[in-house]
Amino acid sequence: MAQQIRESTGLPTIAVGLITEPEQAQAIIESGQADFVALARGMLYNPRWPWHAAAKLGAQVRAPKQFWRSQPQGLGKLFGGLRLGQR
Ligand SMILES: Cc1cc2nc3c(=O)[nH]c(=O)nc-3n(C[C@H](O)[C@H](O)[C@H](O)COP(=O)(O)O)c2cc1C
Known part of the structure; x- marks a missing residue:
């Protein structure tokens, strides 16, 4: 339709x-x-279906900063190739 x-x-x-x-x-x-x-x-x-979809399709999402540390290993570009400082 x-x-x-x-x-x-x-x-x-x-x-x-x-x-x-x-x-x-x-x-x-x-x-x-x-x-x-x-x-x-x-x-x-x-x-968070869109995040999982993006991960599966090799795409990127814009996530709030508070979520950046949740980016799984192996999905290093999901949140746009961020570089996080060490604590
Ligand atoms: C809890 C719930 C509430 C919904 N409320 C509306 C609504 O208010 N108006 C509407 O047009 N469709 C409503 N829908 C229908 C959805 O917009 C959608 O067309 C339908 O669920 C099919 O899509 P889906 O297979 O992704 O669930 C509702 C669906 C669900 C599950």
Whole structure:
């Protein structure tokens, strides 16, 4: 439906419903089915779903400074390649 509306009106659309996996979300955007994706239940279950999706897809997120120390080892660029000082 998002694709039909997008194609017939030229307006940006958001696809929602049963989107659970990062790859699925990325495919919707890359294939031009929609301009954005939205998650309802997936975000209720995992409020940091976008962070996990970014980690899985090798992308970066902008996180508040208070979270920088939580960046897992092996995901050194998730928060944008930060350099943290030693305590
Ligand atoms: C707790 C909850 C509340 C929702 N409230 C609304 C709402 O107020 N208006 C609306 O249009 N859709 C509402 N929805 C529907 C969602 O926006 C979404 O379309 C639907 O859950 C399918 O997406 P999902 O598979 O990612 O959950 C709600 C869904 C949930 C789970």
